[in-house]
Amino acid sequence: MRKTILIVFIFLLSIPICAQISYKEIKSSRLNTTRQLKIKLPKNYDPSSEVRYPLIIVFDGDYLFEPVAGQVDFQTYFDDMPGSIIVGIVQGNERRWDGYCDQVTGLPKESGLRFHEFVADELIPYLDDRYSTSKFRVAVGHDLMGNFINSYLFKKDPLFKAYVSISPDLSGTVRDYLGQRLEFFKDDIFYYMATADNDLPYIREAVLNANNQIAQVKNQYLTYYFDDFKNDNHYTLVSSAIARSFDKIFELYKPLREKELEEKVLTYGGTLDKYLVDRYDRIEELFGITKLITEEEIQKVVLVANQRNDLESLEKIGKLAKKLDPTSLLGTYYLAQHAEQIGKIKKAKKLYESTVDLNDVAHIDRKFILSKIEELSVTELDEEIEEDEDN
Structure with missing residues (x-):
C-alpha cells in the first residue's frame, strides 16, 4: 500500500515536469556537430542569487532524464536532498558511438573518447558559465553509459564527485580494476552501483564481481x-536505483532524524553545539552549498542534551541559537533554562524576562514563560528572606 501511495505521489509531482524542462543546443567542436540538452532548474531558481546547486548530468537523457527529474522533485519536496540543476544529454542514434570503448581497457576510444x-571540456564549462552550479557533480548512466561514466574515475582529477552506475555493461580494465582504482582517491567520492536478480546474465555477473572487489576497498574517502x-x-x-542512489548520496543533507539522534548525537563525545556546527560545515564543504541550521533541529538536539543531563551543551546550544x-x-530561552538549572535564579529570571521582546517560536508557550518569571520571582523573594533571617 505504501509503495502504491509513493508511486502515485511521484506521478503527481511529475505532471508539471515537462512544463519546467527547457531544451538547449550546444555546438561541439569535439563532436563536430550540435547536441541537444534537456535542462531542469530548481524551483525558485534565481540566477542573480549567490545560491549554488549540485549539477546532475544524465547520460541516456532520452529516457533517463524524466525519471531522474521526478525523483529529484520528490526528494527535494521532503528536503532530503538539495535543489539541483539536472541536465540530460540527448544521445539518440549516437549512443552506441558515444559509449564506444576499447575492449581491452574498457575505456573510451575514437568516437567514445571524443564524447x-x-x-569534460565543453559541456561542463558551458553549464558552469551559464548556471549557478556548485562543485558537487553527479553522473547517472545505465547499461552502456553506466560503464562509460566510470571513465571519469580513471582520470587524475575525476570530473564527478558521485557516480550512479545502473546495471553497467562493465568491460576490460574498468571491469577488472574498478575496485583498485577506488582505493587511491584522497578526496570524497560517492559510488553507487545496482543490478537485479533478473538482470541480463552477463551484466549481472560482471557487476557482482565488481561489487566483491569494491566491498573490500578500505578508503575513508570512498562512500560506496x-x-x-x-x-x-x-x-x-x-x-528504484535512481531513488536509492540519491537517498544515499545526499544522506548527510537530510534533516536530523531519529536514527542519527540516537546513534550519533546521543553518543557524541563533545558538546552538542559542535556536532551541529560541524555537521553543517561538512554539508557546505561537500556539496558546495550553505544550509542553515533550523530551529527544529536545535530543539531536537536540546532534547538529547536534556537526555544526557548535559548542562554545558544546553548553554552552548543557547549561545549558538542566539548567534544564528x-x-x-x-x-535566550535555553540560556534561561541553563541558568535556572545551575541555580542562578536572578540571571534566569532576567533572561526569561528578556524573551518577552523577542520573536515567538512555535513550540514555546508565552504563558509558560510568564509563569516561569512569576515562579522565579517567588523563589528569588524566598531566598532574600532566608538571607535576612540568616543575618
Missing part, C-alpha cells in the same frame, strides 16, 4: 552503496 572530451534488487530486470530496476538568530527568543 568523453565533449562532456550497492543494491541487488529482487523481482526486477535490466529496465525495471532503473527507477538574535531576534528569536529560542537561544
